[in-house]
Amino acid sequence: MRASHTPSLAVYPGTFDPITMGHVDIINRALNLFDRLIVAVAVNSAKDPVFSLDERVAMIEESFLDRSRIEVHRVSGLLVDFAHRQKAKAIVRGIRAVSDFDYEFQLALMNRKLNREVDSVFLMPGFRWIFISSSIIKDAARNGGDIGDLVPPHVHRKLLEKFARPV
DSSP states (O other), X not given: OOOOOOOOEEEEEEOOTTOOHXXXXXXXXXXXXXXXXXXXXXXXXXXOOSSOHHHHHHHHHHHTXXXXXXXXXXXXXXXXXXXXXXXXXXXXXXXXXXXXHHHHHHHHHHHHHHOTTXXXXXEOOOGGGTTOOHHHHHHHHHTTXXXXXXXXXXXXHHHHHHTOOOO
């Protein structure tokens, strides 16, 4: 007799200022491992985002209009508490380099201390996206760099609007 399958849920947190193709890649990889994914858009008082929380949520939602397995939530406070309230099995984190791992490992250990029922899962983006971050994207866009293939098309338009240069 087969046991019934309980759909698995994970949370993928970040500020997503803005969402990049690296984020999109991690989301797609996470959906290969979990039945559902909550993209948790964080309020981070240590950062000064270019896009408002509502703009960031809208850009993510537009990136996945056809994906019913993805939900987008605004999150503040302890992420591990949010994940536990949602009944998530895991927190998904993207890792690009060894330097990311050190920080992410510390976070994972703290989350484990706070709640042993929520695991951390580290995923690497595809090699094509390994060098990008939202900060690098914003800096390039702010200075007129061509970042059109590094973000979803609607995000590219928003970046062009945000950093429009007077003629």
